[in-house]
Amino acid sequence: MKRIILLLSTTILLCSCNKSENTTDNNTNDEILNDSIKVSNSFSIEEIPFVTNEIGDFPFFSLPENIVEMNKPLIRDFDVIYFPIKDQYLPIEGKVYKANIRGTREVPFSQHYFIKSFEDYLTSIGAVKVFDGKLTKENYENRKENDPNIGDEGDIGYGDEAVKCFVIRTKDKGNIYVQFSADNASGKLNILQEGKLNQTIKKISADDIVKDLNEKGKSILYINFDLDKSNVTSDGKEIINQISEALKKDNSLKISIEGHTDNSGDGNHNKKLSNDRANSVMNNLIEVGIDKNRLSAKGFGAENPLFANDSEENKAKNRRVELIKL
Template sequence: MKSRIVLPLVVMGTLGAIALAGCKPKAKAEAEPPAAVAPASATAASAAAAPVVAPAEVKPFDVTSVPMSTAALPPFPFFELPAGAEGYHQDAKDFDRAWVIAGEELRAVEGRTSERWFPVSAANMSMLSAFRNYEATIKSLGGVRVDKVHPLDPAFIARNGGDKEALLKKLAIPNGHVTAPDETPSFSQYLVRTPKGNIWIALFFFDDDLNMSIEVVQEQAMEQKVALLKADEMAAALAKDGHIALYLNFDNDSDILRADSKPAIDEIVKMLSADGSLKVRVEGHTDNIGTSARNIALSRARAESVVKAISTLQISKDRLKPEGFGSGRPLADNTSEEGRAKNRRVELVKI
């Protein structure tokens, strides 16, 4: 069995103060005549006529610009937490979508994910020592830093919808906060290219407590674990048990149905078309990650999305009743990812 890499402790010395010399303005060779001042009305008209400039597009990041790593990788998620930090936030999923910064581009990637963070004080480390420990270990695996823009950069935010809080949420930055760009270190994104797929690693610090986060995504295809139920099988289950659990795929923390859920929606439509008297309650259920209020709202929104998808295929909404129960009716223990995955479901209940 391969062992995990244990981070070495970096011994920090006293940092000397660095004086920043101000730049002197370059003297002009001779005085210039004052520029002509346009009338106020002309200036206002010119400003009103100025076209709105769209956010500049950036060149897509070339993954092949990063050399292929030849290092032997330890088991996922590749890094140990330092002593004292083990009891803090840890979350992992066998398959999910995550967002990374590649060059100046925001990029969606899918695969196995790990999200961990801890207060650096709990590990008796400074921000700088924690950052340098992880960066050194990432580089030892062949990782290359690939971010060319900070998440708080106004141009980056404008290019990606203009909503700072939504953007930081995509990047899995807790509470929507990340330390400012002038604080070193703040945010860094790395890529490890391997013959078996890309590995993306983000390091960042957030909130006043100086929490460090380590986000890892190992790109890979989803392993299909749920077989598609046919319309007649659904009908038989409803007739026998009165309800049936379906595992439809939504965007992360969203009510948007993914395209791979369409075959299941089509089978539901076939079942309802075959029995015009059948009415069902469409129930949304979540795991226990997040607040109760948020989970209830999300589960209700997902149930409504399923109803909308069905009703657009000529099934009357009068036969469908959406409800959201959040995490209140779990099918399995929420302490494991396997259990949480079983609890994230949509149920059809005969009414």
Template sequence: MKYIYLVSLLIVVSLFACKDKEQSKNIPNSENQIKTDSNNKEVKNNNVKNKIKTEFSWEKIPISTKDIGNFPFIKPPKGIIAKDIGSSSYSKKLNFSKLKMFSKTSNTTFNIEGKVEFMNFSTEDENANWEQYYFDKSINDYLESIGAIQVNKGGMTDVYYEKYWSDYDGEYTVKHNDRELIRMWVIKQVNKKIGVQIFKKRMAIVEEIEFKQTIVKFTADDILKEINAKGFATLQINFDTGKSRIKASSYDVISEIVKMMKVNSNLKISIEGHTDNVGDELSNMKLSKNRARSVLMAISDEDIDESRLKSEGFGQTKPVENNSTEEGKTKNRRVELRKI
């Protein structure tokens, strides 16, 4: 009897041991399972990172030898016209801007800088229906015939869509629901790189050109020539907002004034401050006087006798442009050097 009891007990213990062993294999938080999940997650993250880091490369774009004509290279299909430049916010020409392109293949954005034209299309006959398929097929077939490569057939990942528009500071914008309609092409020739964006009834074209800096230093000779020609020279000296402290970026201009004064020892000048119409007249008058005085002191600190200098402020009383625009306000915030 005791023998039968011991055998039964061993069988029961064995059954429980097997069950515990089987359960331990299925516990999701076991050390092995955690390591496996961690490794899988790391591989997945690396794959995502590698995909995002892929850059668009012009080296992979074949060269087209087709005759594509002159910029902007593409005319609308028969029966469709591009609205006159200026008739719409989407019809304009820019000598230098950029298009931010998107490549579905490399899953990334890239810029093309240069000459840009934005076109907004309509039917030539105002009473005719817009035929989207006709427009799309005409444009697509023509681009293919001149060796263009389509880098995006429409649609972007959410990540790159947000980056595309949040980081886009060009002239062209679209509504959120247009993202599925954006088609993008590139054309590469021996001496040309071109980008094309096609929307429902719109198109943007850019031809890459090298940026040329046109800002040049306003030298002592330039200042003197302007004073001799007009009796005064207009300078854009920058100050801290609402204050008379000269910004560090404007001390190059001060140095040129000093050079002019040292070379022309008999020259005497009046430094005159002017403001835009932001704020009240009394505050602007005081600000312009203080700013003119700051320029005078900066010049005299460079060993220019103060007897050759005087300062005056006129506030907002002598505008040279309309204060209704930001450009006008910028030009009205100025310092003039007048010969005395």
């Protein structure tokens, strides 16, 4: 009997030790996880109280004294930035400010001064710190696949990068997200005022084309073609149908169809491609019943850009078809 009691006591003792060791291991694992970001659904903006202080207008605050932007900041009315918020790493959309930061010639950059200035100021206006730690390589890999601005001015979000993130919740200006990071040579600052896309795309109508031709003498259209070819896509044919309707509304209208490209690639190839595309539009119009004598077509390649070919956005605007009233 004594032997059985002894065995039971030993078993209980061993189980207690194992439970204690497992608890310690779990606590250690939790501490490790708290130093990085996991993706979950635990954060709610409702947790953040509204600020009562006036916060100014976008981008809402100046840089500290003797701290300046290194280059021209990236400022856009609508874009996306990834922010670390508690145990999540979230893409937030809205109005964007992103900048690399440095000291002046007279006063070198101070990492401590930069970070403390922002922490103290943001806390003073009622901002809530939602992250203070290091990002993981997994965070970067996920962002790399989805962030169109990765590597641009003021970009934050690399593996092992120490980041601080604050949220300012207002009743009149919405939710504002601020994150910054720094080393002993320079810093980075991101500010985003959360907002929805103001949709400016609209379906091209025959009335729009007629109005542009009569008032401006030309109508600028973005007709979709197969990649590096002159074949019109189904979306492009919808626009061509509207051109046809416009010409049928006014039988006196005669137009020149002019094709344009951006400056990417070989110039001679671009000129031929733009010419083929202009003629493709003309042939499609003839097929739906427009008199050939009312039409002409020519390609100009990259000779007459609407905008400087200095960004993908501007290049896209230069890839166009223009209808010129004759």
